[in-house]
Amino acid sequence: VPLTLVLAMLLAAGLASVVGASAAACFVPSAAGAGVYARRLSAVYHPSAGAGGSASVDVSLRLTAAGRGADALRLMVLGTDIAWVPVLLFAVVVVVGACAGIDCARGLERLVSVLGVPVILFWMGYTVYTSGQKLRTATAFGAVGILGYSVLHAPALTGSEHQMAVLMGAVFGVPITLSLVADRGEGSCLLNQKPPSFLQIDYQVGLLGALLGCVCGFLAGLGAGSLVSMAESAVDDDDGYLFMASAGESANDLLALFLIVLAGVGRSGEAVLLGRVSGQVTVVAGLLLFAAVGLGAYVARNAVFKYEHSYRRAVSRVNPVYPAGLVLVFVLVQAWLTPAFAASVLFLVAGTAFSLWCRDQKLPVQVSFGCLAVPIVVHALGLVPVINGILF
Numbered sequence: 001v002p003l004t005l006v007l008a009m010l011l012a013a014g015l016a017s018v019v020g021a022s023a024a025a026c027f028v029p030s031a032a033g034a035g036v037y038a039r040r041l042s043a044v045y046h047p048s049a050g051a052g053g054s055a056s057v058d059v060s061l062r063l064t065a066a067g068r069g070a071d072a073l074r075l076m077v078l079g080t081d082i083a084w085v086p087v088l089l090f091a092v093v094v095v096v097g098a099c100a101g102i103d104c105a106r107g108l109e110r111l112v113s114v115l116g117v118p119v120i121l122f123w124m125g126y127t128v129y130t131s132g133q134k135l136r137t138a139t140a141f142g143a144v145g146i147l148g149y150s151v152l153h154a155p156a157l158t159g160s161e162h163q164m165a166v167l168m169g170a171v172f173g174v175p176i177t178l179s180l181v182a183d184r185g186e187g188s189c190l191l192n193q194k195p196p197s198f199l200q201i202d203y204q205v206g207l208l209g210a211l212l213g214c215v216c217g218f219l220a221g222l223g224a225g226s227l228v229s230m231a232e233s234a235v236d237d238d239d240g241y242l243f244m245a246s247a248g249e250s251a252n253d254l255l256a257l258f259l260i261v262l263a264g265v266g267r268s269g270e271a272v273l274l275g276r277v278s279g280q281v282t283v284v285a286g287l288l289l290f291a292a293v294g295l296g297a298y299v300a301r302n303a304v305f306k307y308e309h310s311y312r313r314a315v316s317r318v319n320p321v322y323p324a325g326l327v328l329v330f331v332l333v334q335a336w337l338t339p340a341f342a343a344s345v346l347f348l349v350a351g352t353a354f355s356l357w358c359r360d361q362k363l364p365v366q367v368s369f370g371c372l373a374v375p376i377v378v379h380a381l382g383l384v385p386v387i388n389g390i391l392f
Contacts, residue, residue, distance in 0.1 A: 170352060173327055204214050
């Protein structure tokens with residue numbers, strides 16, 4: 001279950017009123033910090049690693065399917081470790097600037113945001129150029145962009161807090177779930193894992209991924225994995241790419257938590273929830289909250305290796321149909337909570353069909369992120385009234 005969903009449910013259930021606002025403001029960053037490491041277990045030891053089709057598109061699952069789950073987990077943890085380097089350096093700059101009366105975080109956010117549209121357009125062009133099916137990839141970007149724009153701007157859904165859940169369910173949640181069930185990966189390969197091997201790490205590659213992840217922390221609509229994928233030529237194998245990608249994703253997550261505390265700029269679900277419970281804080285209070293992130297991360301890092309074998313055995317015994325059913329129920333509940341259930345279901349069906357088609361055609365996985373990237377470009381270029389006039 002996604003950490004963001006768990007935290008959101010706890011807050012909605014009145015966590016702050018039960019334990020107090022201060023305790024909740026400490027619990028959320030600690031849980032978010034723990035999640036940066038703990039989610040690596042589910043990324044490596046996942047039921048889909050036992051399913052040929054699903055595992056082939058994900059590097060960590062591909063290594064697990066080959067019996068190298070222990071190596072994949074350690075590469076991802078090491079990538080997360082190195083992600084702290086640029087984030088902490090940025091934190092020092094922000095704190096020093098704040099002491100001098102300079103809001104470095106806001107200034108850098110405005111500067112990088114100006115480059116947002118060019119970076120997104122370059123990323124889309126690069127994805128199409130490097131694809132083996134250029135025309136279909138470009139067409140897919142346009143189709144998923146229209147889908148994303150329609151969900152985000154449809155009059156019947158505008159203003160609903162469940163709007164984004166419908167879009168993410170349509171493009172990611174439901175298609176991945178159905179693919180997993182269709183592959184029927186029973187997780188049997190999870191029990192046949194080799195012991196950890198000696199890993200040759202190029203830390204410069206990890207720093208490159210972490211820096212790209214930090215840049216992505218200021219860019220809405222573009223995932224860290226998508227941006228890091230453009231530097232794929234810097235690595236020679238799956239090990240290097242997994243290390244670099246993990247560093248980028250972790251840096252993006254950690255920077256989002258730091259930015260929401262000191263600058264009110266949030267690019268992740270956990271960051272937004274942290275901002276909700278902490279509110280506007282001083283530099284000192286912000287550093288204390290970020291220290292809670294570090295404490296949670298430290299505890300989780302040790303727990304990941306302590307419970308690795310227990311987690312792997314547990315997952316290997318779970319039929320993927322059961323978690324898949326929970327995902328489907330959750331997505332349908334989100335659709336039911338929107339003002340227009342019928343329209344939401346229609347979007348879910350369209351997004352699922354599109355995503356399954358992309359998977360069947362073996363198009364780049366980055367295409368799916370166009371559901372957010374394209375609407376952002378349209379909005380930045382001032383084309384919303386024109387597109388609304390055509391679609392609605």
